[in-house]
Amino acid sequence: xxxxxxxxxIRDQETEGMKQLLREALPPLGRDREPDRDLWxxxxxxxxxxxxxxxxxxxxxxxxxxxxxxxxxxIAPRTIPVIxxxx
Amino acid sequence: MxxxxxxxxxxxxxxxxxxxxxxxxxxxxxxxxxxxRIVRDCSAAEDITVEAFWRIYRAxxxxxxxxxxxxxxxxIATHAALDWLRSRKxxxxxxxxxxxxxxxxxxxxxVVEEIRRKTALAFGRLPAKLRVAAxxxxxxxxxxxxxxxxxxxxxxxxxxxxxxxxxLLRKELQEQGITP
Numbered sequence: 001x002x003x004x005x006x007x008x009x010i011r012d013q014e015t016e017g018m019k020q021l022l023r024e025a026l027p028p029l030g031r032d033r034e035p036d037r038d039l040w041x042x043x044x045x046x047x048x049x050x051x052x053x054x055x056x057x058x059x060x061x062x063x064x065x066x067x068x069x070x071x072x073x074x075i076a077p078r079t080i081p082v083i084x085x086x087x
Numbered sequence: 088m089x090x091x092x093x094x095x096x097x098x099x100x101x102x103x104x105x106x107x108x109x110x111x112x113x114x115x116x117x118x119x120x121x122x123x124r125i126v127r128d129c130s131a132a133e134d135i136t137v138e139a140f141w142r143i144y145r146a147x148x149x150x151x152x153x154x155x156x157x158x159x160x161x162x163i164a165t166h167a168a169l170d171w172l173r174s175r176k177x178x179x180x181x182x183x184x185x186x187x188x189x190x191x192x193x194x195x196x197x198v199v200e201e202i203r204r205k206t207a208l209a210f211g212r213l214p215a216k217l218r219v220a221a222x223x224x225x226x227x228x229x230x231x232x233x234x235x236x237x238x239x240x241x242x243x244x245x246x247x248x249x250x251x252x253x254x255l256l257r258k259e260l261q262e263q264g265i266t267p
Contacts, residue, residue: 014257015250019225021260022210022253023226025210026210027226028228033119033120033123033129034116034119035119035132038115039119039133039140040112042137046137046141
């Protein structure tokens with residue numbers, strides 16, 4: 001057996017040893033795990049939360065427009081009556 | 088039945104909530120079973136399953152009925168589980184199902200238990216993507232092809248991740264004086 005073959009065999013043994021150690025530390029759970037409850041009510045709740053959050057949120061463009069208006073008015077306060085007239 | 092199935096998939100693709108509910112009820116066990124094997128925490132697996140299905144629902148327009156629902160759902164669930172693993176502190180990753188298996192009695196049970204605990208802790212400190220590959224391929228002994236499909240990577244990449252995970256784990260354990 002050459003030195004390279006021996007080295008490869010030792011590495012394989014080490015890898016197998018690590019795999020065995022890992023399996024002992026974390027026993028496999030298998031395919032038969034099931035949730036304790038029906039998850040659909042939680043799913044519905046999640047969908048409701050997300051849709052109400054989406055409805056309540058203000059688009060970034062509206063915030064930018066409001067910010068720009070406030071900045072403009074603070075720079076030129078005399079324009080307030082003109083803006084109000086056109087509203 | 089085939090026609091019913093395809094109409095449900097088609098309905099889901101167009102955003103129909105009833106079709107989504109049908110698919111949810113059909114696949115929630117399979118998705119949960121997959122997620123719990125990755126995160127090894129029953130309670131978290133339930134939350135991640137809901138999160139995965141929420142992502143699935145949002146991505147309904149991108150679903151391709153020809154490629155099947157379950158592999159697609161499994162891939163999304165795997166990424167949701169990965170995100171959850173990334174968000175956790177490594178110290179809190181000791182698997183909660185650790186105590187379910189009795190210690191082998193070939194030597195002092197306390198020593199074996201300590202080695203198992205340290206191995207689990209060291210494994211929990213590995214990067215999440217390495218941990219997921221090693222958990223599925225080594226611990227659960229799933230075929231590399233199945234793991235690759237779930238992670239959206241090649242079989243060679245799965246083997247590389249497993250190899251890196253084992254190498255890092257060995258290094259970490261050797262620093263603690265544990266030699267497998």
